Amino acid sequence: MAKVTIQQLKEMKKKGEKISMVTAYDYSQAVLVEKAGIEVILVGDSLSMTMLGFPGTVNLTTDEMIHHIRPVVKGAPTPMIVGDMVFGSYNESLSQAIGSANRLMKEGGCDALKLEGGCPEIVEAIVKAGIPVQGHIGLTPQTASMLGGFKVQGKSLDAAKKLIDDAKAIEQAGAFSIVVECVPEELGRAVSQAVSIPIIGIGAGRYCDGQVLVFHDMLGLFDKFLPKFVKQYAQIGPEIIQALADYKKEVKDGAFPEEKHTFGGLNAEDLKGLY
Ligand code: KIV
Numbered sequence: 001m002a003k004v005t006i007q008q009l010k011e012m013k014k015k016g017e018k019i020s021m022v023t024a025y026d027y028s029q030a031v032l033v034e035k036a037g038i039e040v041i042l043v044g045d046s047l048s049m050t051m052l053g054f055p056g057t058v059n060l061t062t063d064e065m066i067h068h069i070r071p072v073v074k075g076a077p078t079p080m081i082v083g084d085m086v087f088g089s090y091n092e093s094l095s096q097a098i099g100s101a102n103r104l105m106k107e108g109g110c111d112a113l114k115l116e117g118g119c120p121e122i123v124e125a126i127v128k129a130g131i132p133v134q135g136h137i138g139l140t141p142q143t144a145s146m147l148g149g150f151k152v153q154g155k156s157l158d159a160a161k162k163l164i165d166d167a168k169a170i171e172q173a174g175a176f177s178i179v180v181e182c183v184p185e186e187l188g189r190a191v192s193q194a195v196s197i198p199i200i201g202i203g204a205g206r207y208c209d210g211q212v213l214v215f216h217d218m219l220g221l222f223d224k225f226l227p228k229f230v231k232q233y234a235q236i237g238p239e240i241i242q243a244l245a246d247y248k249k250e251v252k253d254g255a256f257p258e259e260k261h262t263f264g265g266l267n268a269e270d271l272k273g274l275y
Contacts, residue, residue, distance in 0.1 A: 001078040004039045006176045013198040019210025021200050025051045025068045030075025043069045045084040050216040057141050060086045062100055069108030083110035087142040094125040101126045116140035118166030120173035127174035135170035139182035154183040164194050171195040180204040203229030
């Protein structure tokens, strides 16, 4: 299959064909996403919680992000792979932002980058450096404490206008798409109509141009909390726990391994002479 391109995603929006996007953080997950035919993989900084056990996304470093992008690139040749710019890697200066972006592209090998916030000047600088950028507005987890926690954003008309203006400015700055997180459904629709680039929603309702979910949330692999906007398509976590418990029991009672799991070739009597 040919690699998914930015042009393809824009065409999909034009035709009203929805875009599917999901996070993945390692080789085995990427292989599964590739096989499912999903168009875009986000190596999201949510890996800080789902893979590394931190309470939030702020701790994650660019080195850690690169470490996770590389196996995803190997496992999924077809989807577009978007790497997340981590907190603190693009808020000091434009040259810091471009430096961090260059590292993710060169050392990680992804196709595009995502960055949080209504910051068109940073988007523009990175796009001008030749790197495709996806914006991320609404609830931005890296700065959730500034937004009063993990809450629905854009609920007043003023806040909705600011979000739409941010989306327009990010499009103007050259972004190829924008993730909009946790806003009222009608605001998700309005943002999608206000710009010509694809709006990928997460908790932004049914009328966005595509949807993104976190791998662990949608598959039942993360039990710390579950946002209202997540649909769980499987409950893999409990199945894994049951399989591990069955294994433990069979090791203890000798039911595993069976003869079919063993290697022949020597007999016990011959070996007795050796000890
Ligand atoms: O890091 C992430 O998983 C994200 C999604 C929530 C869009 O940014």
